[in-house]
Amino acid sequence: MKRLPVTLVAFCVVFLCSCNVFAQTVFFKKRTFNAPLYADHYAPLTRIGFSLMPAKDDYDIRTEKSRFVLYNEPVLGVALPLAVHRSPRWQWALSIPISFSVWFDFLEARTSPILNTDYRVGVLEWNAFFELSGVPFRNIGIRWVPLFHESTHLGDELTIERLRNALPITRINVSYEVMDLAFLLNQPRADEQNHMFVLGARILWDARKGWYRADPLESDTSKVPPSRRSAEPYFQYQWQKPSSFWGYGGLWVLSVDMSLRVRYGYPWYEKRGSLWIEHARQEAYEPCMNLLAGYRWRSNDGSLSNTFTYMRLYWGINYHGQFRNLGNFPVLGVGVIYRP
Numbered sequence: 001m002k003r004l005p006v007t008l009v010a011f012c013v014v015f016l017c018s019c020n021v022f023a024q025t026v027f028f029k030k031r032t033f034n035a036p037l038y039a040d041h042y043a044p045l046t047r048i049g050f051s052l053m054p055a056k057d058d059y060d061i062r063t064e065k066s067r068f069v070l071y072n073e074p075v076l077g078v079a080l081p082l083a084v085h086r087s088p089r090w091q092w093a094l095s096i097p098i099s100f101s102v103w104f105d106f107l108e109a110r111t112s113p114i115l116n117t118d119y120r121v122g123v124l125e126w127n128a129f130f131e132l133s134g135v136p137f138r139n140i141g142i143r144w145v146p147l148f149h150e151s152t153h154l155g156d157e158l159t160i161e162r163l164r165n166a167l168p169i170t171r172i173n174v175s176y177e178v179m180d181l182a183f184l185l186n187q188p189r190a191d192e193q194n195h196m197f198v199l200g201a202r203i204l205w206d207a208r209k210g211w212y213r214a215d216p217l218e219s220d221t222s223k224v225p226p227s228r229r230s231a232e233p234y235f236q237y238q239w240q241k242p243s244s245f246w247g248y249g250g251l252w253v254l255s256v257d258m259s260l261r262v263r264y265g266y267p268w269y270e271k272r273g274s275l276w277i278e279h280a281r282q283e284a285y286e287p288c289m290n291l292l293a294g295y296r297w298r299s300n301d302g303s304l305s306n307t308f309t310y311m312r313l314y315w316g317i318n319y320h321g322q323f324r325n326l327g328n329f330p331v332l333g334v335g336v337i338y339r340p
Helices: 006-019 154-162 322-326
Strands: 025-027 045-052 068-072 075-086 091-105 114-122 124-133 139-154 171-183 194-204 230-245 250-264 268-272 277-278 284-298 305-318 329-338
Touching: 045 305, 068 091, 068 124, 114 154, 114 322, 154 250, 171 322, 250 305
Parallel strands: none
Antiparallel strands: 025 075, 045 068, 045 075, 045 329, 075 091, 091 114, 091 124, 114 139, 124 139, 139 171, 171 194, 194 230, 230 250, 250 284, 268 277, 284 305, 305 329
């Protein structure tokens, strides 16, 4: 956290330098550039969907076991606009990204347990946009979140179940702060055919603290070594093409996120008969891919809708809270995203 004051000072300097013409600054208005890609797991978008996932004993409390279970993953997200500045050469915007997600087993007969909740907030997100000429990409954007916080919480039913089974690890406090920096290339103009690219990384503020901590009252801390990897780079791509579908002149969209995520280094547990088997896990980087393919609709007044319906394929770590120690985790799902 020692770098925090320096970065916040730098952020203020950039902000003040870009505010020299307040006549061109509009407050509390949404920006029209640097929109997050649909496949971005941390984007402040609102979505609801159903996903078929492996049912692991670590989080599956059903009495009748099956290999795969249909889970629900609603997300409420918004980027609260603070200011937009426009000039002939470039634009910038300030906002506060906030999102809240829940992972729960809505078909479980007894309690429909909440398995995990995530809270995410960025302390100011600065976006800049530049038009280019004479180069292959016609524009470039910069997204900088100097301080992004995520906190995850294990569901109550799951906590009780793990205590009842006397597992050595009950709860891991996955809570951390990162800086997120990304470059966005070739953003589309309205509803034209386009290829867009994003290259970025999330970097821990305090590498010694890491991504998680264990409380001796909740877990055997000897089984929870500190994390050593402090960055998660990512590459994103999004293709869109205007096309008519069922009489609607919307957009076909393919959105892909490929990232190198940290698979956490503490054990997971499997039940065999009446015994719980501990599987050791070493911290490692694991390639993750999130692919969404779907259609962005057009409203009956002729404007593009903010609604995007999709099918989803994911492979990588389990991205829910303390279960990020589970790798080779496939997901197949469908859903709807609302991006205002």
